[in-house]
Amino acid sequence: MKRLLxxxxxxxxPILFVSYLVSFTCFPHVHVVGGLTIVHSHPFKKGVVHNHSTAELLQIHFLSHLMTDDVAVVFALSLFTPFFLSLLLGRSQYARYHSLCQGVVGLRAPPVIHFSIL
Known part of the structure; x- marks a missing residue:
């Protein structure tokens, strides 16, 4: 089940990210509601006027704006930084090498020609 997930x-x-990027890049448009300009993007037919309900405009507002205080940012960074450093620094301890024969690591340096000058 985990493998399927x-x-x-x-x-x-990646498909979700690419579709978001295409929608954001190709379909931006503006709505003016009560003197307030709302810019957002989604696929729509050009030349056809479309409107959004108040609930849809509120949803657009809440999905496109993130407000946080300093404590949340410091807390998130305090969790992320050690995790990121452990990934970077701890990666070399768990390196695995694939070999044709079990128990034999066939890694070697490239051939070198050494000229000695006497």
Whole structure:
């Protein structure tokens, strides 16, 4: 089950990101509601006027704005920084090498020609 979830996530997240990027780049438009300008993007037919309900405009507002205080940012960084450093520094301890024969690591340096000058 975990493997299936990982396979689905492997393809779903890049597709979601690319579709968001295409929508954001290709379909931006403006609505003026009560003197307030709202800029957002989603696929729509050009030349056809479309409107959004108040609930949709509120949802657009809440999805496109993130407000936080300093404590939340410091807390998030205090959790992220040690995790990121442990990934960077701890990676070399768990290095695995693939070999044709079990128990034999066939890594070697490239050939070198050494000229000695006497």
């Amino acid at each position: 990982l396979n689905i996530t492997r393809y779903f997240l």
